[in-house]
Amino acid sequence: MKERLRGVFAPITTPFEADGKVAYDALKSNMEKYAASPIHGYLALGSNGENKSLTNEEKEKVLKIIVDYKAPQQIVMAGCIFESTIETIDFAKRAEQMGADFITMLPPSYFKKQMTDAVLIKYFTDIADAVSIPCLVYNAPQFSGGITLSPALIKEVSKHPNIVGMKDSSTGNIDKYLMAAEESFAVMAGSANFFFNALLMGATGGVISLANAFPDITVALYKATYQLDIQKAIALNKKILRANKAVSGKGGVAAVKAAMDLAGFYGGDPRLPLLPMDKEDIEEMKKTLIKEGIL
Amino acid sequence: MKERLRGVFAPITTPFEADGKVAYDALKSNMEKYAASPIHGYLALGSNGENKSLTNEEKEKVLKIIVDYKAPQQIVMAGCIFESTIETIDFAKRAEQMGADFITMLPPSYFKKQMTDAVLIKYFTDIADAVSIPCLVYNAPQFSGGITLSPALIKEVSKHPNIVGMKDSSTGNIDKYLMAAEESFAVMAGSANFFFNALLMGATGGVISLANAFPDITVALYKATYQLDIQKAIALNKKILRANKAVSGKGGVAAVKAAMDLAGFYGGDPRLPLLPMDKEDIEEMKKTLIKEGIL
Amino acid sequence: MKERLRGVFAPITTPFEADGKVAYDALKSNMEKYAASPIHGYLALGSNGENKSLTNEEKEKVLKIIVDYKAPQQIVMAGCIFESTIETIDFAKRAEQMGADFITMLPPSYFKKQMTDAVLIKYFTDIADAVSIPCLVYNAPQFSGGITLSPALIKEVSKHPNIVGMKDSSTGNIDKYLMAAEESFAVMAGSANFFFNALLMGATGGVISLANAFPDITVALYKATYQLDIQKAIALNKKILRANKAVSGKGGVAAVKAAMDLAGFYGGDPRLPLLPMDKEDIEEMKKTLIKEGIL
């Protein structure tokens, strides 16, 4: 299973019309380009997909397009982010039916104080028991009210036959998770900031928002690192760190979308309350991307 | 408008069947008792109502029951908690159509880093512009990823003709909000821990989970304080602080529901991933409530 | 012992010359005024005294002046703030020899991760065992790296015959400490923001930086509350909350010192790296204090 989680995964953004409706045709057009790119797979309905700003109906339509338009060898992970077990299971089953290869599960956090390791282990287990496709846990304290998954929790869930890996979007010091988990458990980097480092420590791959705008260079870094062509990898990593700082370090999803627009994809504005990136900030970002030879 | 926010509001819990389905009949039965009690109003679909664990369809059914079963003079506030402006407006309009008197708005927090004062002011304003019923903002860092509303934000939104108050569930030092806001802006306490203190500082009332199980003593404290019968109020407050510590201080919604069961309402279990309170903890809680003469 | 902790205590500031040296004569002059005021006592070498910015030699000289110049009935608490048990005990013994009535102990926090309840209980106990004068613990997460003393810790230390009380400078929800502690244990408020509320909940008094500049009105609030003259207390509290927001809410020690200058005491500049308050901010503060009739 670990082999299917190797490489660069793009956390697909959801394009919107000016009136806030989902721009499904724009998504199709983006997917046609990604399908022709060297990226290994997708995270559908993740944080960059503005999962929590979509209705369930919109989520299903988005997922269907991604599954339909991907290249055959590309893998699809579907984000299932809800506060109740029952809703997560309902959507996870829908994702399975629609052809997702994996689902990813973020810890509920509204009742953060009650989310002990025991409660979260039961949550992840209940979902993994309810679907047939393999499941990943998603560690992203910035999006889950400050909840950081503990190595003890990872140790426990990694024993479940249907919980096969995790995506870490916290600090990238993934060694604590690698040491805690079963050998078969895959750890993926959730940010370009530590993608290279994580690969050297044993990550199988990464879910990298920069790949939404620049799939080629992101895959090039993955390949150079995987082949231990270390001088090339270090040089590519420097470019990518500077580019990533100029993009998602600056403005989150809005910046990722602005970079996509610059790179010839349909980025567009995020959904309110998120605001688009300032024009000036976009100009500055553009300069950095050109200077690094990425744009 | 401030007059309509005076008194004790119960943040109604959502009862569930053993299989996790909403127990609508149990809710009706609870509401019949509340309608006969001295409480001044309700928060429907708040945190204690497990708002984020319900589907939109379930939320509408719950709200309808509360509106239908309340006593005529009782007020209903409806919680509207979504991450996108568009979904919040959609639901707020439905709540208005269904007869809610007020809506309450929690700041989106999934993209916490982007939730600047400017973004949140636009969010609250967009919603308040879209509905006719008056709106309250809800300050609850424990439920919104650590976001605490700033006095500067409150100053700004309090100028909007349709944003008429706030509920503060943070620390209860509401003076900073009272000083910042327009005179007409109502501040309500969101916890029994500082309800009495907040009233003395100028709060109009409180949304008090203890009122779900013990409406009478909670209203008695409100009345004694409002009438400056200070020795009586101090004595009642001591009882209530001890009771509240034994209830929601211990286990959040699960404990509020356990206390409701003890008091003759239908509490039941919370929805997964939340777990019911341990039997031992319930026994200890019961002892405290009996000792304080509340049960 | 609780009786000796009733009333308003001023957390004496340390005046400095322009070159950063301690202005001992200015301190004497301030103390002569405080000795003639109605305040009940002093916290020497607390946070407002810039304890951590003084050498031990300076601390001793400051403490000696406070003990020598106070009125006979006034009480002196001496802040003992060190990271190691050995240094805290050394200084606590010196404070005892010099005539302090109480010492106050802040939890060490440099190695915050190691500061479990067990470690802190041993720390407080070791010190309380080593001196003959009674000891208070000081709960101030803003000054101790985020460490908030737990009710369980307070329960435990309150059993020690020589740990007689605490000063709470966190949120003022002191009921959780009152409920946990032995009956004989005194809880004092550490901020004007919740002094009034804390008194109504059972605090014996407060250590109030506003008393450094305005001892009379602060004592007036204490007396009105103590006598349950509640309408007078509420009115005084409103003035004090507004004044306190304009003073320490704005700029910490620098603002307290600026207010002292306005009120005829020697405030002066704080020690570097702390900067004095901006002239504009002082003007704004002055306006508020005049408007409230305090200046």
Place this chain on the structure above:
Amino acid sequence: MKERLRGVFAPITTPFEADGKVAYDALKSNMEKYAASPIHGYLALGSNGENKSLTNEEKEKVLKIIVDYKAPQQIVMAGCIFESTIETIDFAKRAEQMGADFITMLPPSYFKKQMTDAVLIKYFTDIADAVSIPCLVYNAPQFSGGITLSPALIKEVSKHPNIVGMKDSSTGNIDKYLMAAEESFAVMAGSANFFFNALLMGATGGVISLANAFPDITVALYKATYQLDIQKAIALNKKILRANKAVSGKGGVAAVKAAMDLAGFYGGDPRLPLLPMDKEDIEEMKKTLIKEGIL
């Protein structure tokens, strides 16, 4: 200057007698071993040296021994950790006189709320202006009340001719500092957890507590990485990550000292309130170290 900050620096621990006094002879004996080891230098009086638990007199004696016993080519950085500018400068000058090569400066944090970038830049600048030896800033939120140095601050101080580098003990994502700082500015890793990664991103070296017990393997990792012998480096890094998790991940200074005892150095107990490591935890640590072939 950057060349002098290359390699592995050991953050020397302070040994104590059973009664809590500093064991100067034990320190001399440890230093004799370090002088014969391949490590490139020392951090005297850092966090592992329990700086904040020592009197100034003790600090000077410790620093003198380290300077006197080091090998000629080895570099000494001296930790200067105080809350006031005046005390930091006084000690920094003493360190210079005593022969330290660099001083390191931690941001004051007692008055954390006031420690804006402007205040901290002035603080670092005032000290760097007052001494002739070059200065490093020390980024360690876990020890400075949560203060994380901003890239904007690093950008500014890196322009000062006498502020030549930094030690980062936060998350190891040092690229944000490297991108912000002047080319001449050295960035050092403050933990074995990200030493390898930081070197690949451009760090000059590291201050690594594991080197106190195991200087050889730590230097071996540095050399393999510096020479881009990447397969060897990855293998060594895996061992070191596991060892470091078993040591400082477990119990901070107490664990580092226990590991030193196992490795034939004088570790001993930390100073109270820090407690020594449990015997059971030491046994477990020992097993891991033996398993990894480090002990």
